[in-house]
Amino acid sequence: MSGNEVIAEVKNLRTYFHVPEGVVRAVDGVDLVIKPGRTLGVVGESGCGKSVTALSLMRLVPSPGRIEGGEIIYYQSVRETSASSLSDIIDITRLKPNSREIRAIRGNHISMVFQEPMAAMLPVRTVGSQIMEAITLHQNVSHQEARERAIEMLARVNLPNPDRIVDNYPFQLSGGMRQRAVIAMALSCNPHLLIADEPTTALDVTTEAQILDLMRKLQADYNMAIMFITHNLGVIAEMADEVAVMYLGKVVEQTDIRSIFINPLHPYTQALLRSIPQLDDVMTRSGERRQLHTIKGMVPDPYTVLKGCPFHPRCPHFMSEVCDQVVPEVIEAEPDHIVRCHLYAPSPEEAQTRKEAML
Amino acid sequence: MTEQVDTLSQIQVNDHHQAQKPLVETKALKKHFPIQRGLLRRVVGHVKAVDEVSFYVMEGETLGLVGESGCGKTTTGRCLLRAIMPTSGEIWFDDPKLGRVNIAELDREQLVQVRRNMRMIFQDPYASLNPRMTLLDIVGAPLKAMGIARGKELERRVAEMLELVGLRPEYMRRYPHAFSGGQRQRVGLARALAPHPKFLVCDEPVSALDVSVQAQILNLLQELQEEMGLTYLFVAHDLSVVAHISDRVAVMYVGKMVETAPTQELFLSPKHPYTEALMSAIPRPDPSPREKRILLRGEVASPANPPSGCYFHPRCNYVKDICRTKEPAFEEISPGHYAKCHRATELALSGVATLA
Structure with missing residues (x-):
């Protein structure tokens, strides 16, 4: 293990889509730090760039999307088995999307689970052959060994009769079983980072509970880092150690799981938390129905480039001449709690003393 | 169109203090889909999607219907409107014009009348609106089909409906692609409410929406319920949402109703x-x-x-x-x-x- 205990670092990542209507800044300056054995939750509404961030890490951004700038540093030295020709510290943004280097990382070091378990598997090949493909691609093993390993993986994700399921086709499995099989496939090469993009959104609550439980167990066994993308704040509360809240291509707030729920700082995070129906409210109310809090307006269309803070047209704390003019900087408002909002900007004097302290 | 209650204020007066009477009631409702095999499409078995389900929805209340995928909750909702024909069982509905009728036995003409009063909104705001129709066509379609309004009157009614669901009436000539998911769900709601129904089957109306938009739609559904005295069957799998909006909740498992109770009671002391x-x-x-x-x-x-x-x-x-x-x-x-x-x-x- 390296001393700094970081597996991957995303620095000022910008991924844009050049479409005839204009430029969609799907990811516009995202910074993230991913640590081994920890789960980083990424929350946000559709179109906030959470999935594109994940795809950028895998270099799977579909055309016409392109990484325009920033770095994705992968610390390969964290992994003890560095049998490959990779150097220790790799900037993933510099690799070609179909180069040997990225293919050695993809599925092997960094692996991904998608939302739709049916779409993640080929319908015309057996579950086992698809898992074996991943294994034989990255490891020098015989067919028989790969098959044994596939069965072992299916057993690890608690599928009943793994030696039979290995020869089943995806359609023969239920949604929850399929998602287990996809997780087995993703984990077949012991990845150090698992990116899970809404892995339980298509599943029922009881199945979701099983899958989340399974992911937590496997994480503990493999000391793997998880980047968990979801729009469901309930799932985030259960899975994440740290949370990054995204809005329109930017991380607007990032801190540990407790702070985000107990002391949210960004007005968007605050509004998001207030807009979900709370069971506690329902259970303690007597008679009178309550209205949910809403965020006024809606997410602007992706082609408009807003001046200043992207949230300013919807923000209840909007400060004219500031929020609509200046893009807020990343501010460490409290220890390990960063936020991009002018409300927490230090006064000029404070800024001066901080600058002096840093010099 | 004259017999039909025409303005919202009238609906309010008519419906506000008539609670405590079931508007919809099913008795041993069944829907079995045949499983066919082979060249002759021989029936080899049945999928018992809905099996002997009995429940009631009181006038003015929201009954939440929950369960996992494939448990038959959507099929139940569709049977109520006879969007699919139930295999057997009774569905009693209190129609303002026809009186208490068994929907399972109605003829075509009566069914058209009943469907003025029971309508449906769908889960997917993208798939449920025809992309080649303007909002005027979409929201006006039921009014035209039922012979409630035409021409200028139709436009007036559509404008009124759009305003009711929080959309600008000027948008009437636009196509669905110009609208976001939340706005489209409002269009679907306007279409359902156009003939001023009494009962609405909401099939997962917010599950495709983002949380902040979901809150807007849930609030709108509650406001409209109070304003128009609507009764909802709210089918959903998100239990927090169901708890928030429902007066009573019904739980289904593999085609059977397993538990029904007032919301708080069900969540605090379940019996199944x-x-x-x-x-x-x-x-x-x-x-x-x-x-x-x-x-x-x-x-x-x-x-x-x-x-x-x-x-x-x-x-x-x-x-x-x-x-x-x-x-x-x-x-x-x-x-x-x-x-x-x-x-x-x-x-x-x-x-x-x-x-x-």
Whole structure:
């Protein structure tokens, strides 16, 4: 293990889509730090760039999307088995999307689970052959060994009769079983980072509970880092150690799981938390129905480039001449709690003393 | 169009203080889909999507219908409107013009009349609107088809409906692609409400929406319910949403109704082990550690080949011998609280724990 205990670092990542209507800044300056054995939750509404961030890490951004700038540093030295020709510290943004280097990382070091378990598997090949493909691609093993390993993986994700399921086709499995099989496939090469993009959104609550439980167990066994993308704040509360809240291509707030729920700082995070129906409210109310809090307006269309803070047209704390003019900087408002909002900007004097302290 | 109540204010006057009477009631509702095999499409079995389901929805209330995918909740909703023909059973509806009628036995003409008063909104705001029709065509379609309004009057009614759901009437000539998911869901709602119905089947109306938009639509549904005296059957799988909007909740498992109770009672003291497991599985937006979850073993049973006795017995944590052989009855445990479990009265099941 390296001393700094970081597996991957995303620095000022910008991924844009050049479409005839204009430029969609799907990811516009995202910074993230991913640590081994920890789960980083990424929350946000559709179109906030959470999935594109994940795809950028895998270099799977579909055309016409392109990484325009920033770095994705992968610390390969964290992994003890560095049998490959990779150097220790790799900037993933510099690799070609179909180069040997990225293919050695993809599925092997960094692996991904998608939302739709049916779409993640080929319908015309057996579950086992698809898992074996991943294994034989990255490891020098015989067919028989790969098959044994596939069965072992299916057993690890608690599928009943793994030696039979290995020869089943995806359609023969239920949604929850399929998602287990996809997780087995993703984990077949012991990845150090698992990116899970809404892995339980298509599943029922009881199945979701099983899958989340399974992911937590496997994480503990493999000391793997998880980047968990979801729009469901309930799932985030259960899975994440740290949370990054995204809005329109930017991380607007990032801190540990407790702070985000107990002391949210960004007005968007605050509004998001207030807009979900709370069971506690329902259970303690007597008679009178309550209205949910809403965020006024809606997410602007992706082609408009807003001046200043992207949230300013919807923000209840909007400060004219500031929020609509200046893009807020990343501010460490409290220890390990960063936020991009002018409300927490230090006064000029404070800024001066901080600058002096840093010099 | 004259007999039909025409303005919202009238609806208010008519409906406000008429609670405590079932608007919709089903008795042993069944929908079995045949499984066909081979060249001659021989029927080799049946998928019992909805099997002997009985429930009622009181006038002006919201009944939440929950259950996992494939449990028959959508099919139940569709049978109520006879969007699909039930295999057997009765569906009683209190129509303002026809009186109390059994929808399962209505002829075409009567069905058109009844469907003025019972309407549906759908889950997917993208698939449920024809991309080649303007909002005027979409929202006006039921008014035209039912002969309620035409021409200028139609436009006036459509404008009124759009305004009601929070859309600008000027948008009437635009196509659905110009609108976001939340706005499209409003269009679907305007279409459903156009003939001023009494009863709305909402099939997962917010599950395709983002949380902030979901809150807007849920608030709108509640406002409209109060304003127009609507009655909802709210089909959903998100239990927090259902708890928020429903007066009573019904739980289905493999085509059967397993529990019905007033919302708070169901969530705080469930009587069926399946409901207990559901409650325990709800992901809560609260990072403090909680007591251990009840994880269910195995998979949901197949409605084509259900287990013997109680359908839930292979996954139940409280199973006894009788559960394997005898199907439990759907019985009233306490006033208004029904459960289908042999051990409903003896088990002390835990509901959702509250912070308070």
